[in-house]
Amino acid sequence: MLDLLQDTFTRFWHDLLARPSGPFAFRFLLQPTMAAIAAIRAGIVDGRTGRSPYFLALWTEPAERRARLHEGLSATGRIFLLGLAMDTLYQLVELKAFYPLEALLVSVMLAIVPYFIIRGPAARVARWWQSRHRADREAAHR
Secondary structure, eight states, X not given: OHHHHHXXXXXXXXXXXXXXXXXXXXXXXXXXXXXXXXXXXXXXXXXXXXXXXXXXXXXXXXXXHHHHHHHHHHHHHHHHHHHHHHHHHHIIIIISSOOHHHHHHHHIXXXXXXXXXXXXXXXXXXXXXXXXXXXXXXXXXX
C-alpha cells in the first residue's frame, strides 16, 4: 500500500513538472492571464464600491462569504473548466491515461489561485487610484 502511494506521488510530480514543456504548454500562460484579467476587473469594481478585500472578506465576513465566493467561482468557472478540458486532452495525448486529481490540481493552480492572489491588490490599486483622482478633482474645484 505504501509503495502504491509513493509511486502515485512520484508519478504525479513527474507528470506535473513535465506539463509546461509538453503539448498544450500555452495554457500555462493562457489560464493565469485570463484569471488575472478577471481578477483585475473584479478588483476595480471592489475598489470603486469600497468593498473589503476579497480574500479577507471570505474569512472575516460570514454574512458576505457565500455571495463573494459565488462571485469568485462564477468569474473563474469558465477558466477552470477550460483548463480542466485542456489538461484532460494533454493527459490523453501525452500520458495515454487520465488522472482526474492531477487535472483538478493543475486547473486550480492555473485558474483559481491567480484570481485569489491578484484580486485583492487590484482592489487596493483601484482604491488608491480613485482617491488620488478624487483629491485632484477637489483641488481643481477650489
